[in-house]
Structure formats: structure tokens, C-alpha cells
Amino acid sequence: MDMGDSADILHALSDQLVQLVETVSPAVVGIAHPKGAGSGVVIAPDGYILTNSHVVQGANKLEVSFRSGEELDGEVMGRDPKTDLAVVRVNAPHGLGYLKLIDKRNVKVGQIVLAIGNPLRFERSVTWGLVSAIDRTLPSHAGALEGLIQTDAAINPGNSGGPLVSASGDIVGINTAIVPYAQGLGFAVPAYTASWVAGELILKGRVNRRYLGVAASGIDIPLRLAKEPHHGRGVYIHRVESGSPAHHGGLRDGDILTRAEANELWNLDDLQRVLSLGSARAIEVEILRKEERIVKSVLPTETRAV
Numbered sequence: 001m002d003m004g005d006s007a008d009i010l011h012a013l014s015d016q017l018v019q020l021v022e023t024v025s026p027a028v029v030g031i032a033h034p035k036g037a038g039s040g041v042v043i044a045p046d047g048y049i050l051t052n053s054h055v056v057q058g059a060n061k062l063e064v065s066f067r068s069g070e071e072l073d074g075e076v077m078g079r080d081p082k083t084d085l086a087v088v089r090v091n092a093p094h095g096l097g098y099l100k101l102i103d104k105r106n107v108k109v110g111q112i113v114l115a116i117g118n119p120l121r122f123e124r125s126v127t128w129g130l131v132s133a134i135d136r137t138l139p140s141h142a143g144a145l146e147g148l149i150q151t152d153a154a155i156n157p158g159n160s161g162g163p164l165v166s167a168s169g170d171i172v173g174i175n176t177a178i179v180p181y182a183q184g185l186g187f188a189v190p191a192y193t194a195s196w197v198a199g200e201l202i203l204k205g206r207v208n209r210r211y212l213g214v215a216a217s218g219i220d221i222p223l224r225l226a227k228e229p230h231h232g233r234g235v236y237i238h239r240v241e242s243g244s245p246a247h248h249g250g251l252r253d254g255d256i257l258t259r260a261e262a263n264e265l266w267n268l269d270d271l272q273r274v275l276s277l278g279s280a281r282a283i284e285v286e287i288l289r290k291e292e293r294i295v296k297s298v299l300p301t302e303t304r305a306v
Contacts, residue, residue: 026097030118033059039117039162045095049088051161053079078201081142087201103195115153117162129153147267148187149173155186164188210275210300213244218267233266234258249298259286
């Protein structure tokens with residue numbers, strides 16, 4: 001490949017990135033209140049905005065700013081500290097530009113992503129990078145954030161709540177955290193999680209989690225034990241609480257949950273999704289116990305943390 005070909009490729013990539021930014025930027029907003037500020041992204045034309053729970057924590061009144069210069073009052077519809085997500089509503093006099101949340105697990109390590117937000121109040125700043133890893137876990141005030149996307153796209157204070165966007169212009173994650181003493185380590189809540197949490201917050205104002213009674217976390221499964229080559233993850237049970245639904249359902253310490261109601265489990269958030277969206281009946285779970293696969297029926301109860 002000669003220098004001319006290389007330059008053409010770079011120019012084409014640059015033009016595509018410019019067009020992508022022009023397309024997605026109108027849906028990115030700034031969120032401010034007396035106790036702090038951050039970013040958000042419009043996910044519906046009638047004024048629903050997704051952001052981080054910690055961005056709007058303690059706020060009674062929000063000021064939401066748009067790229068057009070328009071500023072609107074915002075109301076917190078609901079918060080979910082366990083996933084660090086929140087939904088804000090503005091009464092817009094017109095339909096708003098919005099971005100789609102992709103409700104499927106399609107993020108790949110190595111794909112190009114853009115982070116857009118208001119770092120340090122520099123409005124609608126754009127950085128780009130790669131998806132460095134998936135299914136990361138970080139400690140949080142509400143326990144732990146699981147299933148996170150790791151990216152080297154620069155994320156700084158104020159980016160929180162802004163979108164991590166794919167090359168096709170869809171939301172793949174909501175930027176939520178950085179490691180302050182490191183460079184190139186940013187994290188986002190995946191759209192797969194954000195989509196169902198946002199739906200619950202819009203409909204109910206909160207996420208109701210049925211109680212299973214386990215201490216658990218996501219874990220890699222050895223490929224020789226994985227049922228399908230593409231599904232090498234599960235939820236490892238560290239401890240089953242005595243007398244809990246999990247105990248009565250026959251779950252044990254050391255079990256690995258691989259499916260719940262036929263849904264693949266990659267991390268604890270996937271289990272939370274089943275517990276939150278399912279009806280008030282027993283759920284069928286598939287367990288990997290040592291090297292044996294077992295199916296159990298468990299009846300969760302209302303409402304405690306998993």
C-alpha cells in the first residue's frame with residue numbers, strides 16, 4: 001500500500017467520524033444542578049433522557065442543556081444505584097433527536113467507539129478509542145457494577161451519563177466510571193443492561209428486584225465445561241443464605257448459574273434482569289455443579305437484594 005492509498009483511507013475514516021459525530025451529538029445533553037453536573041443522552045423523542053444515578057443524586061431540580069443552546073427543566077423519573085443509571089424527563093415543545101439503545105449483547109473487543117459528553121463542563125467533547133474488554137466489575141457505593149464495557153476512549157469527570165457510541169451511531173454503553181490514577185481505563189454500563197433498567201424506571205420509577213438469597217458474581221467458565229463455545233460465562237454462587245428461596249430450591253455454595261428462564265447468564269446483571277422482569281412465579285435455572293449440569297426450580301420472593 002503506497003502513501004496515497006493510506007491517505008485516502010485516513011481521509012475516508014475522518015469523514016465518516018465527522019458525520020457520525022454530527023449525527024449523534026444533538027441527542028447528547030448536559031445535566032446540571034447545585035450539587036454537581038454530568039452528561040446524558042436522549043433515548044426517546046418525547047423527552048426521556050438516560051444518565052447516571054450518581055449524576056442526579058440529591059437533586060430536586062435539574063437544568064438540561066442541548067447543543068442548540070436550549071435549556072429545559074428536568075425531573076428525575078427514577079434512579080437505580082445498583083446499575084448507576086437514572087432516567088430524567090424534560091417537557092420539550094417539539095420532538096427531540098434521540099439515539100437507540102441496543103437490547104442485545106453485540107459489543108466486541110476491538111471495535112471502535114466514541115465517548116461523547118461534557119467532561120469538566122467542556123460541552124459535547126468527543127473522544128474515540130476501542131472496546132478494550134467486556135464483562136468488567138468495579139466496586140461501587142451500592143455494591144459492585146458488573147458486566148461493564150472497558151474502553152480506552154478518554155473519559156473524564158463530567159462524561160458520566162454520556163453515551164458510548166458504536167460506528168453505526170447506536171448506544172453501546174453509558175459512560176459511568178474511570179480509574180483516577182490510570183490512563184486509558186474508562187468504563188460504561190452496557191446498553192444491554194441500560195435498556196431494561198431504563199424501561200423499568202420509566203414505567204415504575206424504580207427497579208424491583210425479587211429476592212433469591214445468594215452472594216454471587218460473574219465468572220469465566222473453562223471452555224471445556226461451557227455448553228456453547230460462545231457462552232463462556234456464568235454467575236458463581238459464593239454463598240447461599242440459609243432459609244432463602246435459593247436454599248429451598250436446592251442451590252449450593254459453588255454452583256455456577258449458566259441460564260435462567262432460558263436466558264444466558266454472563267454476569268449478575270443478567271440474573272437481576274430475569275428476577276426483575278419475570279412474573280411472580282418460580283424460575284427455572286440451569287446449574288453447573290462441578291462438571292454436572294442440573295436444572296432447578298426456584299421461587300424468588302419480594303423484594304430484597306440478590
